[in-house]
Amino acid sequence: MALPVRLLVLVLLVVVIGETGKxxxxxxxxxxxxxxxxxxxxxxxxxxxxxxxxxxxxxxxCEWVGVTCNxxxxxxxxxxxxxxxxxxxxxxxxxxxxxxxxxxxxxPASSFVGNLDLCGGPxxxxxxxxxxxxxxxxxxxxxxxxxxxxxxxxxxxxxxxxGVVLLLILLLLLVFLAYRRxxxxxxxxxxxxxxxxTAARSGETGMTSSSKDDLSGGVGGSGTASAVAAxxxxxxxxxxxxxxxxxxLEDLLRASAEVLGKGSVGTSYKAVLxxxxxxxxxxxxxxxxSKREFEVxxxxxxxxxxxxxxxLRAYYYSKDEKxxxxxxxxxxxxxxxxxxxxxxxxxxxDWDSRMRIAxxxxxxxxxxxxxxxxxxxxxxxxxxxxxxDLDSAALSDFGLHPLFGTAxxxxxVAGYRAPEVLETRRPTFKSDVYSxxxxxxxxxxGKAPNQASLGExxxxxxxxxxxxxxxxxxxxxxxxxxxxxxxxEEEMVQLLQVAMACxxxxxxxxxxxxxxxxxxxEIVSRTESNEEGRRVVGSGGPSPPPTATP
Numbered sequence: 001m002a003l004p005v006r007l008l009v010l011v012l013l014v015v016v017i018g019e020t021g022k023x024x025x026x027x028x029x030x031x032x033x034x035x036x037x038x039x040x041x042x043x044x045x046x047x048x049x050x051x052x053x054x055x056x057x058x059x060x061x062c063e064w065v066g067v068t069c070n071x072x073x074x075x076x077x078x079x080x081x082x083x084x085x086x087x088x089x090x091x092x093x094x095x096x097x098x099x100x101x102x103x104x105x106x107x108p109a110s111s112f113v114g115n116l117d118l119c120g121g122p123x124x125x126x127x128x129x130x131x132x133x134x135x136x137x138x139x140x141x142x143x144x145x146x147x148x149x150x151x152x153x154x155x156x157x158x159x160x161x162x163g164v165v166l167l168l169i170l171l172l173l174l175v176f177l178a179y180r181r182x183x184x185x186x187x188x189x190x191x192x193x194x195x196x197x198t199a200a201r202s203g204e205t206g207m208t209s210s211s212k213d214d215l216s217g218g219v220g221g222s223g224t225a226s227a228v229a230a231x232x233x234x235x236x237x238x239x240x241x242x243x244x245x246x247x248x249l250e251d252l253l254r255a256s257a258e259v260l261g262k263g264s265v266g267t268s269y270k271a272v273l274x275x276x277x278x279x280x281x282x283x284x285x286x287x288x289x290s291k292r293e294f295e296v297x298x299x300x301x302x303x304x305x306x307x308x309x310x311x312l313r314a315y316y317y318s319k320d321e322k323x324x325x326x327x328x329x330x331x332x333x334x335x336x337x338x339x340x341x342x343x344x345x346x347x348x349x350d351w352d353s354r355m356r357i358a359x360x361x362x363x364x365x366x367x368x369x370x371x372x373x374x375x376x377x378x379x380x381x382x383x384x385x386x387x388x389d390l391d392s393a394a395l396s397d398f399g400l401h402p403l404f405g406t407a408x409x410x411x412x413v414a415g416y417r418a419p420e421v422l423e424t425r426r427p428t429f430k431s432d433v434y435s436x437x438x439x440x441x442x443x444x445x446g447k448a449p450n451q452a453s454l455g456e457x458x459x460x461x462x463x464x465x466x467x468x469x470x471x472x473x474x475x476x477x478x479x480x481x482x483x484x485x486x487x488x489e490e491e492m493v494q495l496l497q498v499a500m501a502c503x504x505x506x507x508x509x510x511x512x513x514x515x516x517x518x519x520x521x522e523i524v525s526r527t528e529s530n531e532e533g534r535r536v537v538g539s540g541g542p543s544p545p546p547t548a549t550p
Contacts, residue, residue, distance in 0.1 A: 033062065033073065033074055036098050039095065039097035040061055041055075046091040047087065048088060049084045053081070077101060079098070079101060237316070238314045245277065247277060254274065265378065266285045267283045269282075280326040283323055288404055289402070289405075294317055301400075307363075309395055348484070351491070351492070353390050355520070357443070359521065362520055366513040379436050381439060383396045383397045415438065418435065437500070438462060441465055441496075443495075444482075446482075465500070494526075495520065498520060501516075
């Protein structure tokens, strides 16, 4: 019985010893050099390398490729990483913490072949400007190719080069701006010289100066679409038959200008274009309507056509300039011909010419009143323009009064205004008749209605004529130059009666223009009959007119 007990005890002892050995072996397999594991991970994460190391962070460091531990797996005693392609220095606090690692000290430099950028003993010392290596990912250290950072010296060189390039760009920009400024100054100087030359030719600041500045300001030098559109909005607009002209605004502004006269609505210029065409440009002043109202009104006036009306050909509207373009009649105005120098070399305006001019002006004004339904508003001798042969005339500046509002200057059309216009400031068909009557009196008397005084009291022309006729001194009314011609006194008296009917104080008692024209045509018809009779009676042709004694 003692033998079986001993055998049982022996078996139990063997089992216990075996289990104890297994536990020791298992405990040995599970041993881990924790400090060395941390140092290895820090080393491989801080040192770039070209090949991927398959180190599994979930396994023991002793099982990693190239790592050998001591027998009890408590420390790393051997580390071999051939051809991994390590780059840079070995960071402190990594391999230096492998306290059991001693074999690295006995390796010659040849043992590190394949790690081209590895430095530090026993290899050559490291360059202080060597780029700091980028750490590898902690979870999966890799040995693939890594991007190298620039050195401090390279960064300094790049910064210096960039600064030099920027400085060159700024210098070129300054040179370009200075060049543009010089060119702009040269253009401005040229433009001022051209304007001064034009002013010298015209005797005053020309019509072209501000209008040219306005146009160039719209276009500018940028060539943008908006600038082109602005120039198009401010173009020279042709109306009526003005489309037959082939010039534009720039041609007009380059033309030589001669001042023809200053009137109540603006200044008139004779403009000779480079192509040889001559036109009259009227520079309006004190325009009181909007651009749209201006355009609509001028377009309607451009449609008015008659042989005895000076047609409007084109217009230009901008903020600073309002220009009207008309045909040019070379013989001048009735005012200059009638009241010009009366020296010995002057050819007097005879009765027949005065009657033809009066009839032509009356027909033009009658057409305005009947066919066009337009009030002239500015009938005067300077607006009666003559053609070369003096057989015909044309009224100008008709229908412009709506552009200037009702606040007309007190001296506007002085001597021609009807009494009612002084109060209403609005011309009418009847006030046109009054002004035309004053024009007839001007032709008969040779006196300008707007001169400083007529007689001692300085009364206007109609009242002066009435006072003379009332005293039965009718012959004293007529122009001395007309008294040189015989057999015309009857016709002059008849025309005087027509004129006095036109200047009646009460507007409703004045005749209409068609009736005035009819009465003048009857006078002309009788005059022509009398002339024919005188030619038949005369034997040697018409005798020279006798010299009248004042």
